Amino acid sequence: YKKDDSFGNRGMSFEDDINETNDYYLAHEFAVIHKKPTPLQIVNVHYPKRSAAVVTEAYFQKPSTTDYNGLYNGYYIDFEAKETKNKTSFPLKNFHDHQLTHMERVVKHSGIAFILLHFAYHGEVYFLPAEYLLRFCETMERKSIPKVEIEEHGILVKTGYMPRIDYLKAVDTYLATRNK
Amino acid sequence: YKKDDSFGNRGMSFEDDINETNDYYLAHEFAVIHKKPTPLQIVNVHYPKRSAAVVTEAYFQKPSTTDYNGLYNGYYIDFEAKETKNKTSFPLKNFHDHQLTHMERVVKHSGIAFILLHFAYHGEVYFLPAEYLLRFCETMERKSIPKVEIEEHGILVKTGYMPRIDYLKAVDTYLATRNK
Ligand SMILES: [Mg+2]
Ligand SMILES: [Mg+2]
Numbered sequence: 001y002k003k004d005d006s007f008g009n010r011g012m013s014f015e016d017d018i019n020e021t022n023d024y025y026l027a028h029e030f031a032v033i034h035k036k037p038t039p040l041q042i043v044n045v046h047y048p049k050r051s052a053a054v055v056t057e058a059y060f061q062k063p064s065t066t067d068y069n070g071l072y073n074g075y076y077i078d079f080e081a082k083e084t085k086n087k088t089s090f091p092l093k094n095f096h097d098h099q100l101t102h103m104e105r106v107v108k109h110s111g112i113a114f115i116l117l118h119f120a121y122h123g124e125v126y127f128l129p130a131e132y133l134l135r136f137c138e139t140m141e142r143k144s145i146p147k148v149e150i151e152e153h154g155i156l157v158k159t160g161y162m163p164r165i166d167y168l169k170a171v172d173t174y175l176a177t178r179n180k
Numbered sequence: 181y182k183k184d185d186s187f188g189n190r191g192m193s194f195e196d197d198i199n200e201t202n203d204y205y206l207a208h209e210f211a212v213i214h215k216k217p218t219p220l221q222i223v224n225v226h227y228p229k230r231s232a233a234v235v236t237e238a239y240f241q242k243p244s245t246t247d248y249n250g251l252y253n254g255y256y257i258d259f260e261a262k263e264t265k266n267k268t269s270f271p272l273k274n275f276h277d278h279q280l281t282h283m284e285r286v287v288k289h290s291g292i293a294f295i296l297l298h299f300a301y302h303g304e305v306y307f308l309p310a311e312y313l314l315r316f317c318e319t320m321e322r323k324s325i326p327k328v329e330i331e332e333h334g335i336l337v338k339t340g341y342m343p344r345i346d347y348l349k350a351v352d353t354y355l356a357t358r359n360k
Contacts, residue, residue, distance in 0.1 A: 026285070032282070032285045034244070036216050037217040037220065040217065040222075040238070053240060055237070055238040055240070056236060056237065057234060058234070058238060059235070061217075069249065069250075074289065074290035074291070076250075076256040102212070105206070105212045106212060106251060109209075109212055109252070109254065
């Protein structure tokens, strides 16, 4: 893995990078994958004359699913993106129960569910299949996944300029192994 | 088609009925289909001490995709739900360009895209494949689809108590024809 300097430290968040990657995939007709809007409970809306409606009171809701889903080559794709500053492990408190339940359902209905993990310190992104994450959460009492385990069971994602986080290549690698 | 009296006139919106149907599908492990949150551009958030963050200024954004997507039996599912009080046709102004573009992409990438049309006056719901809608929008100069065309090219959806709008049966019928 040769670290590409065009990725990281550009004042962009991991989420921005994924969104740009999805825009790239969309423009090049590789996939149709979007981030879901942030779920808000709208309590008050003001309708001024001659201008747009304004939401004046709303509260953030816990998402019941993951942040990204879409379609790639006939496959249903579903993932969550998370990052950590930890050097040697990924804390599991980052995942809510309902997100794990959702990923379990996706796997059961023959979709492709995974997480993209950004180790900010190392500038590395890993694709980790939901099957592995779910098995780890079930059987382990540890509160985090060691990075060495992620390196072994995940797939390192190529990062760069265009696309920034080329996770579909990792999906291909995953499918090649799974369908064997 | 025998109209079921438990559907319609219960103070519930068409959208509520679809959401309940999706809850039913989820609970019975038939499918994993969710409504996407309403996209809002958040401008101001207030963080009071000792209580939840409040969004105090936000604006409604035009959705770039359809309202519902998910996974059914390994298939990527994507649809928009619309209703009309018209008796004999469905106005096309209900569909935005970006929604049509999105449905076109889904079809191209081998997903299942469709619309659910509710004729409120008749208490009827139709499944109409995106392929037909897109062809109609391209070739026709008319501003609405006549109901007789929808009856011919669409599939009448069974409505009732549980699930309220059993559109997956129509998906099955559609797939049986498409895969023939
Ligand atoms: Mg998230
Ligand atoms: Mg809509």
